[in-house]
Amino acid sequence: MIRQTLRQTVAQLTSVLHQRDGQRTRQLLLSPGQFGLGLVPERRQPDAITSMVCGYCSTGCSLDVHLQDGQAINLTPTSEYPVNLGMACPKGWESLRVLDSPDRATTPLLKNQRGRLEAVGWDTALRTFVERIKQIQAQHGAESVAFISTGQIATEEMALLGALAKFGMGLVHGDGNTRQCMATSVVAYKQAFGFDAPPYTYQDFEESDVLMLVGANLCLAHPILWERVVRNPHDPQIIVVDPRTTETAMQATRHLALKPKSDLALFYGLAQVLLEEGWIDRLFIEAHTSGFSEFATFLRPFTPEVVEAATGIDEATLRDIARIIHEGRRVSFWWTMGVNQGYEAVRTAQAIINLALMTGNIGRPGTGANSITGQCNAMGSRLFSNTTNLLGGYDFLDAEHRRKVANILGIDDACIPSRNSWAYHEIVEGILQGKIKGLWIIATNPAHSWINQGQLHDILGRLDFLAVQDMYHNTETARRADLVLPAAAWGEKEGTFINSERRIGTIKKVRQAPGMALADFSIFRLIAHYWGCAELLSEWDSPPAVFQILKRLSAGQPCDISGIEDYQMLDRLGGIQWPFPSDDPPSEQQRRLFADGRFYHPDGRARFLFEAPRPMPEPPNNKYPFLLLTGRGSASQWHTQTRTRQSPVLRKLCPQEIYVEINPLHARELAIKPNELVLVESQRGCLWAKAFLTATVRPGQVFIPMHYDATNQLTDAVFDPYSKQPSYKACAVRIRRESVSTKSTSRGRP
């Protein structure tokens, strides 16, 4: 007894001196998470789990959200989802963190007499919204108000927005920020295949024996798609076409560091070699395509010499690449923003499509001409935003289509505009010309992301009324608003997203939105109510109800989803790719299009589309000797960083200050030291950036990531003529060191 007490006392004393366990140790204790999770922090033991699609990029990873009492407390990537196979990039891992932030918009904000944004109630905000817009419309016509939507909200929300704005409020012009990322692929596919239809499934990354990645830095921009490439068991040839030696180029078996924006010449040159060598699939071409003979004639001038002069890629390499394509049994072609954001982007995308068509690399596993999308719901926006297309991929100009849609929706077809909307840059021009007086921006940040920013800021200042609907009250754009509508974010609302491979997945309400923030869906409903057109949209009263409307709209279209019962079915089957028609619902989880060789043009044939390359609009010159490339900087930064900068961990994982990549050769010429601040100027603006001297950018080129707000001070507002997508990736700049004394005075914006 005494001995025991003694022993205990000794133990206690020892633990005071050397304590192996206690409160601090227990803070890091792990315990079985159940639900197949493995160990999780004991403090964050879930009582339920649900999975939902990530809200950043178009990869569409599924995340298991860990819940306690219905509220999200943690998340892990879903192990059993055909997209991400248990993985996520840092943005996905930190998805919940960015919801808690003092920057969240928690109440509507209205600009007061002194020009300051001031908190108001929803009633005032909605009355003001409706009054101001109706006033402008009364004065300048119904179409003098436009909206800019987004690829970041649920499909149901986009559809309601499109219906409300165009059928209810009488707006004609509305576009999305998807114009900045996907418009090129949309047009390229529509023209070539007859419908905006990315033909692939992610499994193709694993099934190819040759992958050609064009203007796509998967390692940083789509790390989970790179995961799929890494899991390819066929030891594939990976050809990366990119002027820079990106992370992805580093992993390539062949890297073609072509001259910026010379892609057209390269792909025509490749096509010419394939043709000349007879390395084409004549049977496929004859059975399933049209326009090949014209294409063949067109290709003749693209001899290796011409191609070398244009691209810097020599004949041997060109022939090698053609041979690799020829020898590949399953060749897939993938592109992202390096193609889409160009002044001849549509033709470039189609030049890639042409390569797939002429070699018969489409419709089979591991093949395809495949556009990798940007935003989580860009695909939803492409089909159901009611901006470029009439809801469900229909055509505003076609009276038959309008009647059909009106019938499905039970509305008067006179409500449906019979004109196409202006594209984003036409809306911006419209403001400049005084034709657009009111603008409603939803979940996007043009004051940061739009090309030639200085000009855009001037143009936004000309509006009579700017309403911004966003989850944060202080985005570069929200700060300029007359009215800010606080929106609930991903994780705080319901709906569906459609990813790059056409897979539809759900999002759920697992967090309480802060303050008075409302789901975009609810905001649209309220606007309909205050506007007085709620009657028209009476069936659109919840995301699941709208999903049923979308099913009806899609029936019989290539994007037919009428066979999907409801959200539960989406969850049950690990997301569902369109098409999924009700009459013949397929059973496979990985599906690709065009296995039967039938395309969506009335004749069932794919088109060869081509056009002679044009010179770069603003090539480097004596005054501005460098070509500025822009793009993704890191995997932990997303677009304008409005969300990712809210996570302390994501902030740690990327450079906080803007930097410019310069080849060491030029750094030597200009006596620029590593990390030195340099002035980068274009004809339109200038910025100070830290010099990062790296041989990964070629001489004559410099690179600045797009995530920093100053980057678009420099870019040149040039657009692809077909897709109207901005050409962010090529403009002329010069670089200077300045003495320290002038730095302080000229650091500001020009």
Add this chain to the structure above:
Amino acid sequence: MSVDVNHNFEPVNASGFSLVDMLLDEQRQPTAVETFARLQVADRLPTQEKYYRELLPLSPPRPGEQYAFEVDLDRCSGCKACVTACHTLNGLDENEVWRDVGLLHGGTTDLPVLQHVTTACHHCLEPACLIACPVNAYEKDPLTGIVKHLDDQCFGCQYCVLACPYDVPKFNKKKGIVRKCDMCSQRLAVGEAPACVQACPHEAIRIKVVDRQDVAHDCESSLFLPGAPDPQLTLPTTNYKSRRPLPRNTLPVDYFRVRREDSHLPLVLMLVLTQLSVGAFLIDLLLKSIVTFDREVLFAVHPVHCAAALLFGVTALASSTCHLGRPLYAFRAVLGLRHSWLSREIVAFGLFSALAGLYACSSWLWPTAQENVSLTKALGAAVVGSGVLAVFCSAMVYQATRRPFWNAVGVNTKFFLTTAWLGLAAALLTSMIAVGWSGSLSASQALTAYGELLCKLLLGVSAAKLTFESLTFLHLRAKHTTPLKRTALLLVGPLAGVTWKRFGLGAVGGLALPALLLQSQTFRPGPGFSDQAIALIVSGLFLASLAGELLERYLFFVAAVAPRMPGGLA
């Protein structure tokens, strides 16, 4: 479409129904759990297991072996999912990360190289953190080799942060302790993969069983990763493998970045004041043994001097506890005596302060005993001896981190010269205070005996110290960006203001004012400065010296460029 500006909408209808309220209410309801909650998975294995099964060793380490991270550089694409997964799956605090991803680059324009590098704790064979820890809060698991941190044992001294060449232990200010990667030992224990291994989309990180002797042998070559600290320091077990040799010019992208290190202000104060205190007792002993004192002067000055010296020492030690995240546990520092210089420093200063307290008390209680009692002499010698030992331990604390700026010669020289400098300055000051205190003594009377000696010594010491410190600038001429060159670049770059002030104050307090006193014949019979003027000059001399030394010690920390693993762009 007609536009009706005066459309009357009724947001709240007659029955009081408000759509806004209804929707706000709806917004607060989560999606009903039963509509989506996934059913309990029947299988006992985690669903993620199929992805990481092959990334774990088949059997646990045998004797002589241990677990280690293996990173396949060819697969590390820089996505950094490992960092966020570690953060999430371990439930770390908001700002806390235990893993990091750096970037190497090099090559030529024709063949550029870009290589991301994921790094965490290397679970070294000779962990610097473990050796440094004064409270034995680190353990190297004998079976797995994992270097574990005992969070409840840690008292937040952050010495491991200084000691680890890989910047691994992270101080958590809110919790007052350090935390670090433990290779998810709880997961490994049940057959699960560490968070980073589970989460790498490209299977770039795996756990291997390595032979400890092989690791030691591999560390014979100084190649670990370009720009990374010398592996011989701690014998890190992580293996970075790649099929592609990195070109010779490969460097971390942050290689040319000069960044200031943490200033550790409480330590700045603690070091300078402890050295002042030791120095004051040292000078006291010196004077007593070589100068023949006037009794009056001795009785007046000695107690004041001892009291002041003790006061500075106690302040210093109090300040040092401010550096601890959990000062209440300071007593645990005795545990690491066998291996930790910080333990030794703490114990030595404990001894010093006890002896100094005794000595100072005796000087007040039995002032007459000062004259010639061997006991007090011995006590005085013991005070000085323990103090010198403690200062030496202080120096070794920093030397043991093996940062080049903190080399043994450099640190010892600085610390002991500070000891002498401030001891001399303090002796002058306390003499003046004693003069003021006694009322009957005059300044020149007090200083005649030893003032000149003190001033001369001071001139010598300060000249030596300032010269020694300025030797650092020679490294500016180095062809390579050595750590010492970075230190020098910091001193003349971002820290130039502090550097100027440090040398300015040093020159005033250590050179100009002592010279002025010597010049003015103050210590000789005849006309000199008035008592007030002398008091003013001595106070200025002391304050300038002290401030100068504090700045020197601030620079000592801030400019001590730490080795680290390759980092990213700033």
